[in-house]
Amino acid sequence: MGHNPWEDLHKNMERVFQQQVAGGAGSQALVPRPMQMQMQLGGLLDMFGDHHAGHVGLAQGSFQVHDDHETQIVISAVLPGYEFGAASASSEKPLSVRAIRGRSLVISGRHRQGPLISSWQRVFSLPKGADVNHVSVTYSSGTGNLTVTVPRTNETVAEEPEGSDTGGMDMLPPALQALRTGVPLLVGNMGALQGGPQGFLRARRPVGIEDVLNQVFGQLDQMHPRNQLPVARQVPEDAVVNLVGCFAESQLEQVKLKYYGDENAANFAAMYWHAENDHVPYFAMARHGVPLGHAFTAAGFLHEKEVPQWGVYDGCGSPCQDDDERWCGCANEASRGFANPSCVDGEKRFAVYKIGAASTTEAPAANATAAEPANGEEVTTSVPSASAAPAAPGPYWKLTGEAEGDPSIEVVVPKGTVASASGSEVLLFNATATEGASSLSEQPPGTDVQEKTPIGKVKLPVDVSKESCKLGETAKDGGQVLKCKLEQEDVREVPIKVIDEL
Structure with missing residues (x-):
């Protein structure tokens, strides 16, 4: 079944809570841990969720993010079975890490298991202070450990934290929306349960520590992605x-x-x-x-x-x-x-x-x-064979053009909507509300639909122009693919050092 990004995000958030509890249980003079936790959780939400439409497919391993907020950010996952030696016979690499202008990293994989080929993509929005020009990547062919290390630069660390543009909570995937909404409540409850400004886990407690932890982890469990509804709410008419x-x-x-x-x-x-x-x-x-x-x-x-x-x-x-x-x-x-x-x-x-x-x-x-x-x-x-693309009909984007050296972003636009590129966003409009168009083929991407009210949008990690975007192939759900060319300097391939381990 694989791992999806929101379950990975929840697992990372749970780890932050557990580390805070383990690190503070025996301390008598603690820093304000709710504030520290708010910063760490906010960083995770931004890294996983700022470009939420860039997460595609299920990965074999779960991604973990460790940010010390001082020297480096480490993104890791266990992804066994990727054979770089066979990559020369194929136009696509089994694993790739690409840095996009600004502060975004795109990690993608293409894995063959018997007759089935699956692909996935994860995108991480890096915080200020991340040096995207000096990223290092290692992969162990023996254990499958992928490690991406992003150094931090001292001169910009002080500018954190920086809030991200979520594009409206109603446009977020329900699982991400639940996590974003729940984190401030969790951190606030911890401070209130501990008597306000006295600090988390201090010796003077109006409420027992076990009661506090039971309530906090109970709330965190309710925020788990498996307890949230999916993006799509209707079964396709032709589904059996x-x-x-x-x-x-x-x-x-x-x-x-x-x-x-x-x-x-x-x-x-x-x-x-x-x-x-x-x-x-x-x-x-x-x-x-x-x-x-x-x-x-x-x-x-x-x-x-x-x-x-x-x-x-x-x-x-x-x-x-x-x-x-x-x-x-x-x-x-x-x-x-x-x-x-x-x-x-x-x-x-x-x-x-x-x-x-x-x-x-x-x-x-x-x-x-x-x-x-x-x-x-x-x-x-x-039973139909497993598909590498997301089944839900929500919009998403993929970074392509790796083999050809001609980078581009492909935005998969759902059936019944038309798209208009606008800087770092692709706005989605109801096809029936845009001058009678019923499909993307009837509504060229350059058509001015800005005066209409968008029903959704896809946030991109880099600016694109209307002129660079053209309609491509038809998507599996009946929608179409909007392909936007990027400049060569917008995307940089990060070399992967393969380590042979047994």
Whole structure:
């Protein structure tokens, strides 16, 4: 399934909290830790989130950022299996690190595993004081350790911290929005719980330290990306999703699952997009009476012909919050205050769905009443191969032109919108509101649509001109790709020193 950038960001933030607690537990004269923590967390949010539209695909390893705010920033990840020796036969490098004019680093990878080729990109917006001209990169072919070291320059460190332009909270991915909104509240609560200006973990405490930590880490857990809804909220009209059956929790115990909580479990479209973004065909849902519960994405069952305990055609639990024609299972946890009368107390029934195109035998609709297949004939579906591009139809950009030495940025524009380049932003407008255009092909990028109200935008790490942007190929969701050429001096390839380790 891989790692997505918002889970990486949350993991980095959790590490900052744990380090602060471990470093201050035995100290009697502490610096104002909430203020220090605010600076560290704000730096992480800016580095991961300032160019949030530049994160593409799932990486094999999780990225960690260590910033000492004095001498250097270290970005690292464990990315095994990238063979630089074979790169000469290919026009694209397996791993690349490129510095973009200003303070941005783009790390991208292209990985082959059998017949499947996957690609991903991560972009980090560096703070003032980062010396982007002297970045060093090492990669261990033995362990897969990628280490990017960015030195800091003393003369500009004093200018930090610098706030970033988020482009409006309503335009951020929900997972990033939850983290940005929650951090000030977390830090503020810590100061308040410790008696205001006395400082975090001081000897004189109006509240016990265990109570403080339980509340802080509980709030942090609620901010986890897996508890947030995805960007897209509707299932595509041409999507084929079949109810596999109503399964007991025990039938999923040995399956490789990825958990999603809260509202995801009651929203069919949310779990469809989570499964698409995880590049897996299955998802399972068990909701409470209120629109909360437990949900998973999965690559498949331990036994492919697992028979659902409660069948297929008699429904499964309660209807979904966003689609009352779909079943969302049931989870009755009355002892926790989350009852659902569709299940007996203490029981969970998971509605399991499979994404794919129907094969020779057409599967019945999810909640349609249908007879059992004759003679035990099985209803099957074929599973599409994993895609390297994001499944959700939100806009994103990729840095391209590495092999040709002709750098450019490709902005993938969703279907139904038109784009207009404006400096370091690409503004998105509703196609039906821009002089009757219904697609990008009818609305050239140079057309003046600035007087219209944008419905979204993509922030770029470098300025582009309207003249340098032209429409390219059609995107997978029916939208199109806006390709903007960059100047040679805008992008610099950072050499990767390969270390052979066993």
